[in-house]
């Protein structure tokens with residue numbers, strides 16, 4: 013029996029609905045992964061990523077897996093047994109960094125912050141005199157908070173600075189070189205507006221020179237991946253693994269879409285949608301979760317009103333309006349909602365739709 017696939021409004025923490033151009037590119041004829049036409053496509057994609065990242069790093073590429081593989085690649089290539097990783101934790105993804113870094117053998121020094129608040133660069137600086145790496149999440153999707161990465165770049169000293177930009181890239185300015193970030197990773201399914209499956213990644217020359225030789229992961233060994241995107245001697249590509257050809261075509265189209273609109277315009281669109289949503293929620297009498305002045309426009313966290321069943325409201329939204337929103341994380345699982353307006357969903361129509369639907373769901377669920 014044919015199953016009818018519902019068409020959802022993906023207003024949760026990701027994936028969002030992709031840009032139509034990115035979806036259309038998935039239907040292009042498939043190329044071999046060493047075909048010159050595909051190599052040209054990969055080169056253009058890496059150039060586009062350099063623009064989104066704000067970097068000149070030659071080692072900028074989409075890793076063949078989701079954002080978490082970007083996190084894994086960042087740590088296995090920079091820390092080994094005995095190295096110190098100072099990690100700012102202000103949400104779920106900071107917690108995950110601690111787990112990944114400790115599995116790579118690092119001695120993890122956690123700098124815990126209250127959920128809903130941004131990273132305090134001074135506390136990170138005071139945590140250890142000479143760490144190997146310092147890591148933080150730019151846009152914490154679990155709490156809806158933005159942190160100042162430039163402030164961490166200013167205090168990093170000799171350490172390498174690792175940035176999780178999974179939710180920020182494509183929705184707000186990201187300036188890897190200007191901020192002094194050495195290693196950064198992202199995902200395709202948040203504000204880049206492409207289906208999940210790739211992890212845009214960039215690493216500075218300084219970090220690459222210091223990289224772990226023979227890291228425990230063969231698949232994510234950046235030393236081996238060099239020949240995969242930048243070509244070996246004479247520019248020839250070498251086989252490491254089969255590039256997800258279709259996903260790269262989709263990413264290329266998604267980046268083209270963002271650059272055609274312009275990073276400033278895309279940023280302004282996310283800003284306007286997030287502000288309108290947050291204003292609308294407050295007008296409904298709801299209370300926002302993230303600290304004022306540090307709120308992400310693309311991911312809004314809001315308290316579930318007293319006496320309202322969080323799960324029932326989410327089911328009502330899904331069943332009646334085909335709208336997905338997220339629950340909270342950890343101890344906030346049933347007391348906070350997470351509403352994402354990412355990529356093409358950052359627009360006034362989506363704002364009006366979610367506000368009206370949520371009002372009805374709260375009243376009737």
Ligand SMILES: *Cc1c(COP(=O)(O)O)cnc(C)c1O
Nearest residue numbers: 078079080105151153178179199
């Ligand atoms: C979604 C997300 C990740 C993990 O990405 P996956 O694609 O789910 O593997 C990591 N960090 C942040 C901040 C995220 O929002």
